[in-house]
Amino acid sequence: MKTYQELLDAVTANEGKTEDVIDPATGELIGKAPVQDIPDLEAAIDKAEAAQKKWAALPDAERSAYLHKAADAIEESAEALAELLSREQGKPLNGPNARFEVGGCVAWLRAAADTPLPKEVLVDDGETYAEMHYRPIGVVGAITPWNWPMMIAIWQIAPSLRMGNTVVAKPAATTALSGLALVAVMNQVLPEGVLNVVTGPGSTVGDALSRHPKIGKVMFTGSTPVGKQIIEASADNITRLTLELGGNDAGIVLPDANPQEIAEGLFWGAFINTGQTCAALKRLYVHDSIYDEVVENLVEFAKNVPMGVGLEEDNVLGPLQNRKQYETVDRLVEAAKASGARVVLGGNPDHDAKGNFYPTTIIADIDPHNDLVVEEQFGPALPVIRYSDLDQVIEWANELEFGLGASVWTSDREKGQELASRIVAGTVWINSHGGLHPMVPFGGAKQSGYGREFGVEGLKAVAEPQVVSG
Numbered sequence: 001m002k003t004y005q006e007l008l009d010a011v012t013a014n015e016g017k018t019e020d021v022i023d024p025a026t027g028e029l030i031g032k033a034p035v036q037d038i039p040d041l042e043a044a045i046d047k048a049e050a051a052q053k054k055w056a057a058l059p060d061a062e063r064s065a066y067l068h069k070a071a072d073a074i075e076e077s078a079e080a081l082a083e084l085l086s087r088e089q090g091k092p093l094n095g096p097n098a099r100f101e102v103g104g105c106v107a108w109l110r111a112a113a114d115t116p117l118p119k120e121v122l123v124d125d126g127e128t129y130a131e132m133h134y135r136p137i138g139v140v141g142a143i144t145p146w147n148w149p150m151m152i153a154i155w156q157i158a159p160s161l162r163m164g165n166t167v168v169a170k171p172a173a174t175t176a177l178s179g180l181a182l183v184a185v186m187n188q189v190l191p192e193g194v195l196n197v198v199t200g201p202g203s204t205v206g207d208a209l210s211r212h213p214k215i216g217k218v219m220f221t222g223s224t225p226v227g228k229q230i231i232e233a234s235a236d237n238i239t240r241l242t243l244e245l246g247g248n249d250a251g252i253v254l255p256d257a258n259p260q261e262i263a264e265g266l267f268w269g270a271f272i273n274t275g276q277t278c279a280a281l282k283r284l285y286v287h288d289s290i291y292d293e294v295v296e297n298l299v300e301f302a303k304n305v306p307m308g309v310g311l312e313e314d315n316v317l318g319p320l321q322n323r324k325q326y327e328t329v330d331r332l333v334e335a336a337k338a339s340g341a342r343v344v345l346g347g348n349p350d351h352d353a354k355g356n357f358y359p360t361t362i363i364a365d366i367d368p369h370n371d372l373v374v375e376e377q378f379g380p381a382l383p384v385i386r387y388s389d390l391d392q393v394i395e396w397a398n399e400l401e402f403g404l405g406a407s408v409w410t411s412d413r414e415k416g417q418e419l420a421s422r423i424v425a426g427t428v429w430i431n432s433h434g435g436l437h438p439m440v441p442f443g444g445a446k447q448s449g450y451g452r453e454f455g456v457e458g459l460k461a462v463a464e465p466q467v468v469s470g
Helices: 004-011 038-057 060-076 078-089 098-114 151-162 173-186 204-209 224-237 259-275 288-301 323-338 390-398 412-419 455-461
Strands: 020-021 029-034 119-126 129-136 140-144 164-169 195-197 214-220 240-245 249-253 281-287 342-345 361-364 383-385 404-407 427-430 463-469
Touching: 004 029, 004 078, 004 173, 004 249, 004 323, 020 173, 020 204, 029 078, 029 173, 029 390, 038 140, 038 164, 038 195, 038 204, 060 078, 060 151, 060 173, 060 288, 078 098, 078 173, 098 151, 129 240, 140 151, 140 204, 151 173, 151 214, 151 455, 195 214, 195 288, 195 342, 214 224, 214 249, 214 412, 224 240, 249 259, 249 390, 259 288, 259 383, 259 404, 281 288, 281 390, 288 361, 288 383, 323 342, 323 383, 383 390, 404 412, 455 463
Parallel strands: 140 164, 140 214, 164 195, 214 240, 249 281, 249 404, 281 383, 361 383, 404 427
Antiparallel strands: 020 029, 119 129, 129 463, 342 361
16 A cells, blocks of 8 residues: 555445545545444454454564554555545645654654663562552553544554554544554554554544443543543543643743744744644733734744645645634634734635635734633634733633643743743743654643653553552
8 A cells, every 4th residue: 555546445435334535625525434333333342352462462572563563564655645644634745744744653653662661660678579560451442633633643552552452543534534544554564453443423433432341541632522521421431541632822922032033933833734733832922022023023934834735745834624623713813803903914714715725814912811812723823912921921821721732932941941830731842832752741731631642651651550569
């Protein structure tokens, strides 16, 4: 499956219930995705359960070797995967987009394979000896979103497999082909039954997966309301959970920051993946003394970043993945305009154009409690809020129910670190926003979820701790 057509043929449904997959950039039909139901889910879970003990019995080094083989398989089909991802999700091939995402799948697989997890000696005082070990949980349900449908799947799949679990993956309905393609490529080298995938609506298949007594752990990335539904659905089974939920990340620019130097970092912090990222910069607070300069430099950079059809090599911003998200962004921008906020770039979509393109939009002089500020827009529209008092802006940054990420922009790193300690968020970046590393744990505070992914903490999160004493 090294070519796009081979990959598409392998995952396109030719029988049963199907759903048309439409390119969000052009409106063209890509193919048909299977729409599966509860019997398909039951079969996948049974298959995963049957394979789990044999998989867990393999030496750790052998499971790691399989992850490297899966990474090799992805590299061999990288261009085909990137093209399918670009067509279905909308993100361009270049920039921090489709090729970048497929490369991230490889990097995170290899990191999960190579991260050491030695036994931990807890006590050894001559009288008591105790060790901590990490055992497989069993079958992990991996429920993934449509914004980074391949890379986030790997964030869930790779550590789960490394720790001896088997996986049933449930991709988002609007990016089902991307999820199916990733699994199909990996299953060229993985043992039968170790990695399984079921497509279908979250309201049926996703809900049943969360409720299933044979699922020992659910990993979910998506909205906070759906995360709450998963908590309720899994409660009867005391299912272990890792939830990476909604974010409305704040960025605070201090008066000593250099407006010209930070413009590019601010842009990509906010507009990576056309703003469709949980940990994107979604509300920017700038000190009054440099406010106009920051806005001017940000606009100057943003207006030169090309947006268009993802398969055209020059583009680095694409459409919104679905019409529902387009309408959310449009509603929030229109409300901001009606309130008297100043549109300094964009805000003028062509509603009759093909595709879900919403122009890069920056809105200045906006009230700190406007809907565009307090609701997660999840798209290419950034509100820039003016502030003069540091205590006040920290209060604004912390007052929402979200706490996934945040950033501080300053010429004084020490000052930035001090301010970071006052912000309630799972990650606070200094002079950047949204950068992730496979060895650095990531997750949210407050209603942005709980649990951590990546690195040693991520491996432990998909395992059952067991103390061996004596």
